[in-house]
Amino acid sequence: MKTLFITHRFPHPPxxxxxxxxxxxxERFAEMGSVHLAxxxxxxxxxxSHRVLNELCxxxxxxxxxxxxxxxxxxVSLLCGKTMTEGLFGDRKLKAALRHLVSTEKFDRIVVFCSSMVQYLDMLRGTVNEQTPVVTDLVDVDSQKWFDYAARARGWKKCVFQMEGERLRKLEIGIGKCCAGILAVTPEETALYRSFAAGKIPEEVWIRDIPNGVDxxxxxxxxxxLADVAEIPERLVFVGALDYRANADGVEWFVKNVLPEVRKRFPACEFDVVGSRPGPGLKQLAETTPGMNLIGTVPxxxxxxxRAAAAVIPLQVARGLQNKVLEACSMSRPVIASEGAAEGIHCRTSEDLLVCGTPENWIGKLSELFENAELRxxxxxxxxxxxxxxxxWSVQLEKLETFLCEVSDCERNSSGSENELS
Structure with missing residues (x-):
């Protein structure tokens, strides 16, 4: 089976x-046959990274x-009535290269990663066989993230975020009209998608959740x-890409609302913030906040x-399934997460991880964790x-392969039906 995989970000390093x-x-597409990456x-x-992908693809x-x-x-995209997201990830050179590729190669399936890349399907109309199954992995329902941002914003930002959410919601419904299958990362995300797309997309569209995994x-x-790495008492850590708004905002919220009070109770407490491309705001915050260590990018x-006594994931806006939670749990670290960051993870609250809401709740749970070795x-x-x-990951990728085979079989069996790319 030959797969065309269209992603919004170079997938290596992962x-x-x-x-x-x-x-x-x-990797799984390569195991299933051959794959072309755009x-x-x-x-x-x-x-x-180039070498790894060239060997796979x-x-x-x-x-x-x-x-x-x-x-x-x-x-420009926003002014033209489209989403900012489409403008951010629209590229003429990639569109031209894709147009040439599909005119010379025949694909058994097309998989699009994230709603931002569905725009590349437009110029495939008339070139790709109508019966070639198209699957879009939404990962998260991005429109809801923008509605969440709007709820927390003020002034012109609130208006822009709300508009982006409304336009993305319309785009997401359109995905259901042009794709044979839709994926999301949690049952909560698929349920949300169904809640606003029901009755507006064909009933035969396959919709399924496939969670992320962890190595x-x-x-x-x-x-x-890691044998020489020892735990440091009362050390906290956050790991995540710091150029991602939700991560940066979550760290800022924690540093301003939780860390100072925790340090009053536990003066030795320090907070390591690990992640790529921190912005000026976080850098300035680290310079003026005792106990905050902005580590930045690490190999x-x-x-x-x-070395941390606990990992904190204080995201105030979160969609889908947070890999940072899974990775910290996999490293046998006690995890304290916000309600949004924990949503979508099938766990036992207070047994597998701790979930907090208000600053007072965070301060109390962290204090309990530092004082209770049995709980840790x-x-x-x-x-x-x-x-x-x-x-x-093996379990999740088996689900992916099964889903793709089911969608392909269904498309072949209904070869007389129309499946427009629009």
């Missing part, structure tokens, strides 16, 4: 939520999105290369996870057991 998922999907990147990928189309140009495109062999506190996050041990063991049982 060091952030979207690239972790897309890279594992890419993708974008912000910075020129390392030689090793029969062909790779990769183009820079151009940081300054993409925001101009986003503004439990790699994210293992007992790994030999391996595991030592920072292992129980959370560490249960969290590790949870990911081993429910979140291994």
């Amino acid at each position: 060091n952030r939520g979207d690239s972790i998922r897309s890279f594992h999907f890419l 993708t974008l990147y912000e910075q020129e990928p390392a030689e090793d 029969a062909g790779v189309l990769a183009f820079p999105w151009g940081k300054r140009r993409r925001w101009i495109r986003a503004g 439990t062999q790699y994210f293992n506190a007992e790994a030999p290369e 391996d996050v595991r030592p920072y996870l292992k 041990s129980r959370l560490s063991e249960n969290g590790r057991r949870m990911v081993e049982t429910s979140y291994g």
